[in-house]
Amino acid sequence: MNVEIKQGHTHLFVVKCFDREGRLKWVEVVNNFVTNEGLNDILNVYYKGAAAPTAFYVGLTNASPTFAAGDTMASHAGWTENTNYSESGRPACSFGAVSGQQVSNSGNPATFSINATTTIGGAFLTTNATKGGTAGKLIGGAAFSANRSLANGDTLQVTVTASASSA
Numbered sequence: 163m164n165v166e167i168k169q170g171h172t173h174l175f176v177v178k179c180f181d182r183e184g185r186l187k188w189v190e191v192v193n194n195f196v197t198n199e200g201l202n203d204i205l206n207v208y209y210k211g212a213a214a215p216t217a218f219y220v221g222l223t224n225a226s227p228t229f230a231a232g233d234t235m236a237s238h239a240g241w242t243e244n245t246n247y248s249e250s251g252r253p254a255c256s257f258g259a260v261s262g263q264q265v266s267n268s269g270n271p272a273t274f275s276i277n278a279t280t281t282i283g284g285a286f287l288t289t290n291a292t293k294g295g296t297a298g299k300l301i302g303g304a305a306f307s308a309n310r311s312l313a314n315g316d317t318l319q320v321t322v323t324a325s326a327s328s329a
Contacts, residue, residue, distance in 0.1 A: 175304040182315035192304040200301035215289040219252035220272035223284040229303040246280040251291040271319040
């Protein structure tokens with residue numbers, strides 16, 4: 163018997179860029195690609211009793227990222243991390259209450275203080291705060307519809323919404 167499962171686990175990234183005066187420059191809304199490592203971690207925690215991650219963090223990618231199912235923080239040939247921001251580590255993704263099969267950090271978006279002229283092409287969710295590091299689990303990544311230029315003094319706010327669906 164061959165049965166196709168239609169449920170899913172997804173993330174939606176909403177990235178807002180503000181200039182140094184606080185004016186909105188652009189908004190990017192994109193679905194996150196959940197990696198095999200991220201899906202396996204979810205299954206291990208829920209069904210096997212493995213220790214759950216204690217925190218999540220948001221990172222940025224350089225231009226034109228290509229995420230793949232087998233990507234991990236230690237090995238991801240299709241993209242590189244962009245670290246052109248003032249924070250000493252990746253900003254925390256502090257999720258609020260779960261409701262309606264969703265959880266989000268909308269009450270406290272991850273914030274990046276851009277400190278150079280740079281181009282980004284996406285964002286990712288991980289379990290490690292080390293800026294530019296390769297430890298932790300890569301939950302997934304989101305490639306923007308187009309590369310985005312940032313100026314020194316810009317601020318990015320990233321909201322991540324995780325959803326589970328039975329349809």
